[in-house]
Amino acid sequence: MGRTLPRALTGFAALALTGTSGSALPAPAGPAASVAARTPPVSLHITRSSGDSVQAEYRLARPTRALHFAPPLDGYRARDWKSLPGEFRWVREGDGERIERTDGKPFARLSLDIPVRYSALEKAYAPFSPFSDGGVLVYSGHFQACPALPCKGTEPLAVSIAAEGETIGVGGKRSANTAAFVSREEGTNVYIGSAQPVPTSGFLAIVDPALQPVLRDHLLESLPQSMRDFAAIYGPLSITPELYVSLDPKPPSGTSLSSQGGTLPGQVFIHLYGDGWRKPIKLGDVVWLDWFFAHEAAHFFQRAGTNDVIGPDSQAWIHEGGADAMAALVMRGRSDTERSYVTRRIAEARKACAAGLTEVALNAASRAGKFDLHYQCGMLIALAIDADVRRGSGGAKSLHDVNRRFFATVRAGTPWNGRSFLDAARCTGLSAPTLATITAITSQKLADPARQIDTMLRQAGMDPAAP
Structure with missing residues (x-):
């Protein structure tokens, strides 16, 4: 069985919602607060105007000669994040990478065109997990950037998203057309699409509509069963987590039953991207999915037990x-x-x-x-x-x-x-x-x-x- 299950990253991201409009970072109180103090050093504005790509614009409070990212993600950004030809270049630096103008001049804005497609990364979550109905899960952690070194890749980033006619789900809340939040630590998953969450036992779930009904029904029970098992031992959680199960609309051939998933605060997610998922499946052949959900459910109770x-x-x-x-x-x-x-x-x-x-x-x-x-x-x-x-x-x-x-x-x-x-x-x-x-x-x-x-x-x- 060909599958990929990179380790579930278990960092505990903090997420600050800021509503659906206005500044993504709260301004300090008092009339004496400076403009620099009110303006985040770097912010990101994502626009989704088509299903195949997003436009990402970084805006900096002060011009810089480079925007720094960590980790380098196996060269993913250099391959997929495209600016105007010849204007910018990606450079590897230590445990990360940077993007800079080819002429070395400082810049205050950076516009990138990024295809919305699944990319299997070594020991890292995919930036995009597309659904078969056109929806997509966007992982904010890989977009976090710094205008100067050192850069750990966990620094707060003010993010705004515009997706006309779609629902944007982030931090347990949903809004139409636009949303704004602060991504920090290891980030969060943001849902952009038209599906409505289905309440299950202890969960809100968005499961790809193209998933086989027998598998869909089983997955909607498998994770809640593990949650019930652990709740009986450790006590109930104080949150209602979200479950995202996406089925890639363009699976690579020969990938059988491949997948990647994990947990972030308040979320369990798994992306199924093999061509075998559209063939008849016996539940006995995918018991490893029950193991995956039991493992991820355990992380919720570990986090709850230690206050993250x-x-x-x-x-x-x-x-x-x-x-x-x-x-x-x-x-x-x-x-x-x-x-x-x-x-x-x-x-x-x-x-x-x-x-x-x-x-x-x-x-x-x-x-x-x-x-x-x-x-x-x-x-x-x-x-x-x-x-x-x-x-x-x-x-x-x-x-x-x-x-x-x-x-x-x-x-x-x-x-x-x-x-x-x-x-x-x-x-x-x-x-x-x-x-x-x-x-x-x-x-x-x-x-x-x-x-x-x-x-x-x-x-x-x-x-x-x-x-």
Whole structure:
């Protein structure tokens, strides 16, 4: 099955709505406030006049010699973001890129014509996720820019959007024709189109109308089921999240059942772009979608538990591997098909984790471009903690109790890191031998990763051959 599921980015974007007209950033109070203080250093104005492209205009409060972006997105901007021929050029710089005039002169406005099409990017969300009915999901994070260095790519950007005759959905609100907001941190998805959200159990959903009815109905139940499962354990959420499922109108041939998705605050989204989605599908062949939704639902409860605090990428085994483990635990309680799928995922993770850790330590995996190890090894660690704590408590406690304790300590100000997470596990009943092995796996380069992973599983009471 050919599919692409890049890691779900779990940064916690802040989004400030500013209404449907006027300045995208609030002006400071008082008559003495300067024009410079009232005007954002850079703003973006997006116009959608046709279904095939958008016009993006950056306006700067002061002229600059370059507009800076991070990260470089595999050269996507240089390929697709077009200005007048010969007037501007893209230049790679460090971990990012910049656009500048070819004559080196400063500029205060930059107009770009950008095609609305899906682009699969390595470890990054797609800028556009088109729907078959002409709607589109626009990811604002890749548009955030800086008029000067340093530029992290998370700086606030005032955004206004004009799409005549269409509805614009952003920040849980919908407006006709125009909208304005501030995109910050890792951004948000903005819906532009004519579809109306369908209320489901705990969700507002926009699902592509061209999706097969049997798959559409299943997806509208799969995510709410995971939300109910976790709500029964961690308590209900205080928000009503949005679900976006888009089906690419022009799928590349030979891409079968390809997809990309993830979560942003208040949103779960997945883009289906393979040609196989239009062929008859058996639900048993796409159980990985249930895993995807269970994983993403877990992120909502992680965020709710910590008030949106998250650790660095070097510690992603806690939240990414933890979300996979949470998905495994709830799916084990469902059908035989889902239980078999969970068993297969764990076996695959054991092999992949052992192979990956022969090359790099887990705490260096992100820097080495091996981020998937946080999913694979992190899930094994979390499931070992679950099994060990259950055994030690006679079934009275589990990984969920560890999570609740950890979330509470993070809310109280304890840093989100491996030490505080494992301390929460120890206080919940994790045995000393299992704790020692996990500490080694998460903090140092291993001489024999396969042996140490199997040792961890055995210490926790799991059978490495049939986890």
